[in-house]
Amino acid sequence: MRYHNITKADMLNGEGLRVVLWTSGCDHHCPACQNALTWDENDGLLLDDDAIQEIYHELEQSWCNGLTLSGGDPLFLKNRKTIRDLVLNVKMRYPKKTIWVYTGYTWEELMSQMENDSNLKEILEHINVLLEGKFVLKLKEEKLKYVGSANQRIIDVEKTLQKENGEIVLYIDNSSIAHQLKKESITC
DSSP states (O other): OOOEEEEEEOOOOSSEEEEEEEEEOOOOHHHHEEGGOOOOOOTTTEOOHHHHHHHHHHHHTHHHHHHHHEEEEEGGGGGGGHHHHHHHHHHHOTTSSSSEESSSSSSSHHHHHOOOOOOOOHHHOSSSSEEOOOOOGGGTTTSSSSOTTTTTTEHHHHHHHHTTTTOOEEEEEOOOHHHHHHHHHOOO
């Protein structure tokens, strides 16, 4: 798997200060994507042991709240085995650190894929927060927390997986912010 960057002490892509791995590879190709450079799975640097050690070094810092995987799309099909290995190792080495994952897939799409993808199943079982859904330009809203468009959800993965009825538990509910902003635009 290839990646474009490792960001340190990032406060824009999850709660607290985080280390962010920007993966290569994405099939969604959302119009106006802020990371279109990362779509090509063959672009960027090889995620080798030095890069993984760099991530571990940041996670060892007391100020670091956890790891965020972004891109591209960390859940791009060809990334899943490497992402699974990374997620499992991070959870084993740093059990108190959180793992947030951005993806263009919706929760429902991932649930249907998970039946035939053991790598995806293990990823979802070991991450804390999933920021899901394609970026939709006409729903773009800069005041939303951690996502770019109002259709995207921030899911508490552990609590959602515990629900037997398939109910999605949001980690952060941006819908009230989006509703208020829509209401304000109508009155202006």
